[in-house]
Amino acid sequence: xxxxxxxxxxxxxxxxxxxxxxxxxxxxxxxxxxxxxxxxxxxxxxxxxxxxxxxxxxxxxxxxxxxxxxxxxxxxxxxxxxxxxxxxxxxxxxxxxxxxxxxxxxxxxxxxxxxx
Amino acid sequence: xxxxxxxxxxxxxxxxxxxxxxxxxxxxxxxxxxxxxxxxxxxxxxxxxxxxxxxxxxxxxxxxxxxxxxxxxxxxxxxxxxxxxxxxxxxxxxxxxxxxxxxxxxxxxxxx
Numbered sequence: 001x002x003x004x005x006x007x008x009x010x011x012x013x014x015x016x017x018x019x020x021x022x023x024x025x026x027x028x029x030x031x032x033x034x035x036x037x038x039x040x041x042x043x044x045x046x047x048x049x050x051x052x053x054x055x056x057x058x059x060x061x062x063x064x065x066x067x068x069x070x071x072x073x074x075x076x077x078x079x080x081x082x083x084x085x086x087x088x089x090x091x092x093x094x095x096x097x098x099x100x101x102x103x104x105x106x107x108x109x110x111x112x113x114x115x116x
Numbered sequence: 117x118x119x120x121x122x123x124x125x126x127x128x129x130x131x132x133x134x135x136x137x138x139x140x141x142x143x144x145x146x147x148x149x150x151x152x153x154x155x156x157x158x159x160x161x162x163x164x165x166x167x168x169x170x171x172x173x174x175x176x177x178x179x180x181x182x183x184x185x186x187x188x189x190x191x192x193x194x195x196x197x198x199x200x201x202x203x204x205x206x207x208x209x210x211x212x213x214x215x216x217x218x219x220x221x222x223x224x225x226x227x228x
Contacts, residue, residue, distance in 0.1 A: 031214050042120075042202055042218030050214070058215065059117070088157060094214060103147055103206070103214055104164040110157050 004108035021076040023091030030096035032074040036087040122219035137188040139203030147206030
């Protein structure tokens with residue numbers, strides 16, 4: 001049981017280049033999330049998905065796109081990278097339960113992205 | 117949106133000392149988690165505690181939901197406790213209840 005994994009661990013891009021970050025989870029979780037963490041800050045939500053084929057915007061969605069074609073995978077895309085997107089990106093997942101119940105989020109190890 | 121404030125922002129402890137970290141939040145929540153981010157950047161789940169008290173070894177946490185705060189207690193601190201401690205909360209409303217808003221963290225340094 002690997003939990004939440006992220007690919008790649010590190011990446012350096014030039015301004016204007018594109019890339020896709022992959023998040024995979026093997027816990028059969030319905031909900032998945034992408035966050036970014038900037039120096040001295042907590043994590044901020046970029047996009048999230050409540051199920052296969054559905055995505056929604058979070059707090060800081062501009063410049064990113066996402067797709068959830070399979071339940072276990074959640075992809076984050078940067079179409080034209082900018083230096084402001086230099087950050088550490090974390091993926092998380094949680095199991096959907098009843099409305100008032102337990103929904104602890106579990107996080108991947110992070111992807112450190114630098115845009116020059 | 118919901119606001120999360122953590123205090124203190126920085127804390128330096130001698131090994132063996134005890135500490136209390138605080139998290140205040142501005143609205144009702146049905147999800148509150150404490151995380152430890154180690155020096156390698158990994159986020160480690162400490163507690164899922166939207167209300168009540170839990171203990172895990174030298175760590176314990178208490179959330180008083182009606183007063184909108186949570187406390188994380190670290191006893192007999194060790195150098196391996198160093199890192200940043202984050203509080204994250206989820207609001208009490210439909211699909212939004214599954215999103216977490218993070219505080220800015222408390223950076224803890226434990227010195228030998």
